[in-house]
Amino acid sequence: MYRRGSTIDGYESHVRVHLKPRIGNHRLDRLNVGDLVEMFDAIEEHNEQILVENANRRAQAARCKPAEPGRPIPAERARIAEERATLAEMKPLRKITGASTRQRIRATLRAALNDAIAQRLITFDPASHVELETGKRPKALVWTEERVAQWKRTGEKLSAVMVLTPQQTGAFLDRAAKHRLYAPYHLIAFRGLRRGEACGRQWTDTDLGAALLTVATQLVQRGWKVEESAPRTDSGERVIALDSETVKVLKAHRKRQLKERLKWGEWGEAYVETGRVFTQGNGEWPHPAWVTDQFQRLAPRRVCPRSGCTTCATAPRCSLSRPART
Template sequence: MSHLNEMFAKIAENNDEIISAYAARRAVDDARKQATRRTDQRAFRAQLREMPPFRRTTGPAPQHRLRATLRASLNDAIAQQIITFNRAAHVELDPAKRPKALVWTTERVEQWQRTGEKPSPVMVWTPDQTGDFLDLVHEDRLYARYHLIAFRGLRRGEACGLRWADVDLNAKTATVATQLVLEGWEVEEGDPKTSSGARVIALDGETVKVLRAHKAQQAAEKLKWGEAWIDTGRVFTEADGTLLHSGKVSEAFEKIVRTSDLPPVRLHDLRHGAATLALAGGADLKTVQEMLDHSSITITSDIYTSVLPEVAHRAAEAAAQLVPRRSTGTDGHTSGTHDARDGSALLLVANPGNEKRPGQTR
């Protein structure tokens, strides 16, 4: 038991070290970007090379998965009578709560402008804000990548790892069969995140147009680079065809948002925005679950219970219209009849004159 507690304590200690090292690295890199003399920039680059490489922290969710794996393994050992007590089942960890996705409403934007605080770690742009962002980056050479994530909800690594061989623009589909992952700060190819494997994503007409334009642009870049072009077969690459670095992709996105008038979101939040837009467009949770490749519809429901305000209002109005009532006067008291949108779907019927219904006693 003490060994397991020590292990998770060490994980927490490592997380603190990673966070401190990352903050120090960012400070040096920011200083490098602000330096005007080349000698200073070279000195900062040399300092960065001497610093520890970037590593990801092990958050609550991975720790819970680690404990679950240990618990399952020890349960097998108990079944085989190798041990008699499962110590992993009694290790206490902080709850792995998924933050709710909140929309940047006018009130939340105003509060953020006053205080600088985000209401939730997961914030979603409204359709207007998403449109403003896409207009802002429309001339970016990798605009299609932002467009695809914003509308179809690909993960960062999935978008960076998407292959032309898995895209059928005539059939309007894209198959997510691989992704690019970071091992430390190095880019490697990996399998899709969940065990369900490859998934097929339907593409709308506008996204197909954007991808066709991007493909033509990439062909022009390939022609320009000639033999120096690196053919990785990826949809989104550097100008010379080499693989994108997903960490730098996030940094570029954050810089664009930081220098704009838009409220802050992470690149991953564009994926959340795509789910919200799909729900606003009338998609059910099962469709959104499959689009995002969530392992359970419960995950989709837990994250996206907060939908766009206008969608919630439409649902409220629709619900109010379903119940037939006598018309409501200005004083709020019932005084007449109220038409329902679809009377054939109603189980309640009006009973004028307080007539006796079959089986009813006065």
């Protein structure tokens, strides 16, 4: 059975981090429901420990700040130095193993157990009888002024999916107007493409004359490696109509790309012909993480939190057809 590389990576992570350490010493034919319930209970207990440690670290980080604005007095500087030394010895902030991840861990285990059943090594799948909390998708929330203020005070987001307002999106695009990634950011904001879909754009799937764009490929990040793949579902392969402003932006981007190709040749270097709409200066694929990193750098902090706007901290996405410009 064919499985995507990202799926295999997920299997490997689940086995290495959770399954092998917790049930790796159990005989396959003696693994029962109770063993798995105990494993998932232990994961939840570990989550509680992580939450406590994260809270302690945030509290300690707050103590590392001066009590008053301006240059601290010597005694205050000494206190801050001690607090920072204490902070350096604490564990970094960590993520918990959420409900959706626990569901995926069970799915990984079930895949392995079903293979064992097919090979007649066992006759019973205990993972199918373990009840877990439903892994619901996080609810998207808009970055209102109140939520931005709370994020600045506490460093915490109310949801894993935070969406920019049209004004925030406009402010970001204004700031990114002269950046080489302005065109993909514009395309994402106006047409709702995902980060990997934008990075995987090909000129052969982009018809500026007809103002149509076909989503047929995407760039997927596996660890730090990047590979090309088709959209995960059939509905992901789609044709998107482009508005006149987006067509104008893409045409300007293409002109600049052609100039870069000529300059690269003048420098005596070989330009990498990938056929991508969005590339690095030498024509190579853009790394999706670089696209995210540049978004974080460009986002104006006063109106657009840099902690990310979507679950993968990708570039902004707006449900409106045309964000208001500020």
